[in-house]
Amino acid sequence: MADDTLQPGQLLARGVCRHLRDHDFTCLEEFSPERGKRLDVMALGPKGEFWIVECKSSRADFTCDAKWQGYLEWSDRYFWAVDTEFPTYLLPPETGLILADAFGAEVVRMPGETKLAPARRKALTLRFARAAALRLQWARDPMMAEQAG
Numbered sequence: 001m002a003d004d005t006l007q008p009g010q011l012l013a014r015g016v017c018r019h020l021r022d023h024d025f026t027c028l029e030e031f032s033p034e035r036g037k038r039l040d041v042m043a044l045g046p047k048g049e050f051w052i053v054e055c056k057s058s059r060a061d062f063t064c065d066a067k068w069q070g071y072l073e074w075s076d077r078y079f080w081a082v083d084t085e086f087p088t089y090l091l092p093p094e095t096g097l098i099l100a101d102a103f104g105a106e107v108v109r110m111p112g113e114t115k116l117a118p119a120r121r122k123a124l125t126l127r128f129a130r131a132a133a134l135r136l137q138w139a140r141d142p143m144m145a146e147q148a149g
Contacts, residue, residue, distance in 0.1 A: 008057035011102035013041050016053050016081045019098070019105035025051070028131055033074045033124055037067075041081070042074075044128055050074070050116060053098060055081045062090055074124065077111050 006014070010029070017027040024046040031042040041053040052075040056062040062080075072078055079096035082088065091097060096111035116124065138144050 006102075009040060009055040009061065012055035012057060012081045012083065012100045012105075013053070015100040015102050015105045016041050016055065016098055017043075018103070019100070019107075020051075020053075026132070028128060028135070031128070031131060033071075033127060037071065037074070039071060039074070042128065044125070048121065048125065049076045049113075050121070050124060050128075051077045051079060051096075053079045053081050055100070056086065057083070059087055059090065062086075072114070074116075074120075076113050076116055079107070079111065081105060 013029050017029065020027055020041075020043045025043040027041050027043045029041055031039050033039065033042070039052050040055040043051040043053065045051065052071050054065070054068055054071070056065070062082075077096055079098050080091045081098040081100045082091070083101055084099055088097060093109075094111060095109075096107065097109035098105050098107050100106075
């Protein structure tokens, strides 16, 4: 997909995923841990840890997001990814901060860890694996993606 067809938040997500891959994380963009929730980036680390990264391209994008606190229960660490022009003082200090652009990123504030319950971790790991496998199948066979609607 060409850069000119991506939204600003999607460009931030791409940079975040590139950075996290350098640290042995695998990422899914626009991942749904359960019905009604859609995360910008869900990252699975080498020790089975889950990080959520929500990408905000502007002050308005952040201030209209009233659902982010419902995402906390789905990760071991929660981050915001913003560009260098974003007013970072708006972001809750107990959350992580990643400065990003379309090409890369840097973690500038590591949040505290909140371990997922074992049953939730197992369910989330299975959902993550299934989503990744389906996306690979869809990439290899576009007809499957069309059937999935």
